[in-house]
Amino acid sequence: xxxxxxxxxxxxxxxxxxxxxxxxxxxxxxxxxxxxxxxxxxxxxxxxxxxxxxxxxxxxxxxxxxxxxxxxxxxxxxxxxxxxxxxxxx
Numbered sequence: 001x002x003x004x005x006x007x008x009x010x011x012x013x014x015x016x017x018x019x020x021x022x023x024x025x026x027x028x029x030x031x032x033x034x035x036x037x038x039x040x041x042x043x044x045x046x047x048x049x050x051x052x053x054x055x056x057x058x059x060x061x062x063x064x065x066x067x068x069x070x071x072x073x074x075x076x077x078x079x080x081x082x083x084x085x086x087x088x089x090x
Contacts, residue, residue: 021059024068024080031077036070043070 026039036055037043043055053072058065070080 021061021066021068023059024057027070027077027080029077029079032075033072036072036077040070 045056055070057068067083
C-alpha cells in the first residue's frame with residue numbers, strides 16, 4: 001500500500017510540471033510571442049506591466065519542477081531564464 005501511495009505522489013508531482021526544462025534551449029532573443037508558444041507551449045501564467053510581458057512556465061528538471069520566465073518587450077523576447085536570473089525584474 002505504501003508503494004502505491006508513493007507512486008501516486010511522484011506521479012502527481014511530475015504532472016504538475018508542463019514539460020522538460022530543456023525546451024527553454026529553443027528560445028532565442030528577438031523571437032516573437034507566437035514562436036515562443038510554438039516551442040514552449042502555453043505558459044502556466046502571464047503578467048504584463050507597462051508594455052513588458054512575462055510568460056511563466058513550470059518546467060521539469062529531473063524530478064524537480066522549476067519556474068522559468070520569458071520577458072517580451074515590444075512583442076520580442078528580451079530575456080529568459082529561471083527565477084532570479086538575468087535581473088528579469090520579477
